[in-house]
Amino acid sequence: MSIPSLMEKVDIENLYQHVLRLEGIRHPIQHSQHLKKSQDYIYDTMKSFGLQTIQQSFHLKPFLQDFSNIQGMIVNESEPIILITSHYDTVFNSPGAMDNAGAVAIMLECARILSEQSTIQNVGFVAFTLEEFNASWVLARNNKLIELGLYDEKFRWTTYGYAKKMLHYKKQIWQNRQQGLTAKQSIEQYLNLFSSNISSSIRSFIEFDLDLNKNYDHMTIWGNSALYGSEKWFLNRTPKDNPIEGVLNIDAVGFRSFSNSPHSAIKDFSNNVSQSPKKPLEIKSLPKIQIIANQSSKCLMDQYCNCCTDYHLDLELIKSLTKKKLEEIARTQPDLMRSDHTTFWKRNIPAIFITDFTEVPNPYYHSAADTIDKIDFDILKTLTQATLGTIKKLKKNFD
Template identity: 25%
Template sequence: MSFRKLAIASVIILLSCAKAEKEAPSGTGIPNPIESDEIIGPSHDFEINTVPIVTELRIISSEEGNTFSFDLEDDDPEVDVKIYGLSIENGEYVEITSDWAGDVGTGIAPGENKIIQWTQQGSTDYSKIKVVANDGRDRSIPYLVNLVSKQRIISDVGQMTGIRHYQSGPNLLSQTRDYIDKQFGQYGLSVDRHTFSWQSTQGINIIGNHLGSSPNSNDLLIIAHYDTVGNTPGADDNLSGTAGMLEAMRVLSQFEYSESIRFIGFDLEEQGLIGSSRYVSEIAQNQNIMGVVNFEMIGYTCRSPICANLQLADTSIYNIANPNSSTLRINFDEKGSSYVSNLGIVSVEADGDPNFRRSDHALFWDAGIPALFITDGANFRNPHYHKSSDSFDTLDFDFTTKIVKTAVATIASLAGIKTAGEAIIGI
């Protein structure tokens, strides 16, 4: 990314959440670059438990009432099963608590051909019946936010640090693609390699797909470019964003949603937003994208004299959106304020300044797709921008972790995280 200026005027709102604490950068240690025969990434250290699955819901009607049968699958030995009816009167689902017998209530063991008998004479009050199974596991937004790991982000940056440029660093560029691809696969995503030609090289966008349960589900995207200019290890620009995208993937991919979530590593951003341009023109036009979060340099805070004279010499993150993306921008702001402590978010509505367009989100704006530009300010804050000194030990990983937490909360809420399994049948 290459900022000329970032004109922050009266359109900027500093949210009520406090400025980040004046703590020393926590990104210390010796990075461990990936090698062609060793692509090792961090694994999650939290237990994953999927929601119960209700399938094969069937109904047999008789003069005595209705009998429902269904299959129930879950990792837990017992789940709670409730029954809801779609009211003909008001068109809403209401819980039906009486006149049931069989595999309904608490302590129901998973298995095939579970039976529920319903003898209610007023069953004509409902047009549909919904069977809902809940295992009582915590799948709340605060729970997901707390799963985000600073140590995993540190590990990713350490693994991929180095020049990732199609001419001056093609080997590490290729290895980084493999690393992202493997991380997606390890966490259960289907992976697509979107290849395209540009000048004398081939670019590759790496796409990890976590599909939603709703028919014709919409898409939410978390994106970051993984390439660098030709002379820098690119820790902040843009390993911070790539590692943030991967960590958001690790948490979000282990839960189920109504909408689909796609995680994308874009190639050739530094050559003029080439990868995102090809994605928008060749793939995005066939998707129904609800929103995009673009991580573009999310790792540097100004806490020393070296950056004190730069325009954005502070410790906040900038959340920049065009007018079409204002609802998404406000959602991000609110999730940061609600779920993440001590993260200063400067919320900006783009006013036509070309500096607001200098990353992959701009192509989505042009296509009428809501997108956020999440950035630390690049060369207006980071004195190492596009230099060989943009290294691992300059990053503030606490800062990056808080940004990822905010994005996880935003995307999970918009995607409609599922807390229970269900099946519906007409009566």
């Protein structure tokens, strides 16, 4: 089947229905029931497509329930596979329509279409849990905040002063990490600079937070404090599992950040180079999508971007290619590692991060306003088409 014919199969109603069923707080502490309901929905949907579907479950103390990554595979013997991945958990108090039900919907629609092609082999689809954080760390922090009187029983700051101070703490720690410090060093620096301006209760919590982070460096923090589910998924693999050829990881998409670029334009953020399409069409406002890759993932990024230009898809792609080694990325550009592609980068497996994190921030990100009515479903449809086209290009034996 040709790439245009494959793209025509994308049904925007399917995308909408997936998000409609997944939307809702999928937080392991605040709303574990909906997290489990979403897990079952993804599993049942993959299974209905005839995929080789499993729930890879793991236990995390002190929780009673298990957590599960869900994978569906179209595999043949031991040949390398291409993965489409997304996470399905949310942060506290967020319905998570764009982060990350929209990406899960794209993955599921790709799974439906590719499962119907008799010649397609060696493609997999994985929905990760606990991408946002290690749930045991959050539970420990929440309990400590309640014990110190900083949180109430609904996990709200008990005073405005506490809320303001702790927001400052959170922002300062991330700024410190962006400047090359480890989480431990960042917290220590905060205590050195601001200890005299905080209450004894806040100081006690920060010292507790320091103890949680003390054993992790720039690299090992990923997979322990966050990206926990994908790390467990990878560590659970066996030598019998198909080797991974490449990964298309989709996270936080659906917000339309407008531009006035030509149809299917690509901007190379790293080299400040813009490409025009082969046949320039009308000027129109296009949604911006960032494609993040490290050096080993450059070919994969190029395939994705070329697919968009070759078939004139309505996206402005911002190529963010870093040539730094992974340890240096972790030390100086931690923002590039804030999704499950990092789990594969750590194993030197090509993986790209497809997101709408651009210079115009999504105002609904990680908030209670991240709801289905904020999603531009034309963006999800186009991203689904781009993903299908890229898979077709990569699987050359797929007729």
